[in-house]
Amino acid sequence: GAGVSQSPSNKVTEKGKDVELRCDPISGHTALYWYRQSLGQGLEFLIYFQGNSAPDKSGLPSDRFSAERTGGSVSTLTIQRTQQEDSAVYLCASSLWDRLYEQYFGPGTRLTVT
Amino acid sequence: SQKIEQNSEALNIQEGKTATLTCNYTNYSPAYLQWYRQDPGRGPVFLLLIRENEKEKRKERLKVTFDTTLKQSLFHITASQPADSATYLCALFRGGFQKLVFGTGTRLLVSP
Structure with a gap:
């Protein structure tokens, strides 16, 4: 079956603009995660969804970051008023509700803020 | 907070040898420890998962060990290949x- 898909694969934006990143999880996976990977850094947890609700938003770096999930499927990560330090690869992962530790990742969106 | 240390230097080995990678952590022992492979871009x-009550797990040429006393996991690839x-x-x-x-x-x- 299809894996996790993300779009766009690459996004270049000017500082101050808003961006939307999309994640389409594996069908049947109720849990969805967003991570960020900066150059030379490990994956940094951003937010976790179980169904459409986000019980853990503790990793969002600032109030410029928000995420939503609709229909228990597609999720969108929005970054408002982008800053250069937002440049990173944004990775989405999904898992079954009873195997949250076994996460399957998408290819990521490379965001460059100029 | 939990810290996880992996050797930041690249490990260079010859084809056919066994590669051993180390993961050390501080603070609490996790319920699960996992190894992932990431290619550029x-x-x-996901490769392998080991539970806190398991000492060793194998999958084909891969082996993971988990020592909760040392707070360390070792990841082995036997008969390594350039594709690894x-x-x-x-x-x-x-x-x-x-x-x-x-x-x-x-x-x-x-x-x-």
């Missing part, structure tokens, strides 16, 4: 927090 790919060249990430999952905490990864280079 791609997302991490990638970055390998260690990740911990703690029940109740519902998220993975990743190390920065170790790059493995297998020469023909």
Whole structure:
């Protein structure tokens, strides 16, 4: 079956603009995660969804970051008023509700803020 | 907070040898410890998971050990091949927090 898909694969934006990143999880996976990977850094947890609700938003770096999930499927990560330090690869992962530790990742969106 | 240490220097080995990568963590022992492979420009790919009450897990040429006393996991690739060249990430999952905490990864280079 299809894996996790993300779009766009690459996004270049000017500082101050808003961006939307999309994640389409594996069908049947109720849990969805967003991570960020900066150059030379490990994956940094951003937010976790179980169904459409986000019980853990503790990793969002600032109030410029928000995420939503609709229909228990597609999720969108929005970054408002982008800053250069937002440049990173944004990775989405999904898992079954009873195997949250076994996460399957998408290819990521490379965001460059100029 | 939990810290995970992986050797930041690349590991260079010859084809056919066994590669051994190390993951050390501080603080609490996780419910699960996992290893992922990441190729350039791609997302991490899940390889193996070991539970806190397990000492060793094997899958084909891969072997993971887990020592909760030493707070360390070792990841072995036997009969290594150039296609095994990638970055390998260690990740911990703690029940109740519902998220993975990743190390920065170790790059493995297998020469023909």
